[in-house]
Amino acid sequence: MQPxxxxxxxxxxxxxxxxxxxxESASGRLRIxxxxxxxxxDAEPADVQLATPLRELxxxxxxxxxxxxxxxx
Numbered sequence: 001m002q003p004x005x006x007x008x009x010x011x012x013x014x015x016x017x018x019x020x021x022x023x024e025s026a027s028g029r030l031r032i033x034x035x036x037x038x039x040x041x042d043a044e045p046a047d048v049q050l051a052t053p054l055r056e057l058x059x060x061x062x063x064x065x066x067x068x069x070x071x072x073x
Contacts, residue, residue, distance in 0.1 A: 004030070004045065010056045015047040019059055022048070035059045036066050 005011050005022040012019050013032060018041070020032040029042040051059065 010051040011048050013043040
């Protein structure tokens with residue numbers, strides 16, 4: 001079994017293919033926040049893996065761009 005990610009780590013939910021930031025663990029499931037905001041979702045720990053460096057770079061750039069469009073620093 002792989003260790004849990006740390007809060008704020010970018011992860012990929014292999015069951016859905018979605019990428020998001022790990023928020024917390026509750027009731028044996030992991031809570032993940034979508035990169036662009038929106039609804040959070042729960043994932044099974046076995047289905048979650050750390051995102052690759054390239055995927056993380058793209059996701060963090062997308063989040064910065066989305067924040068900029070909303071007028072947030």
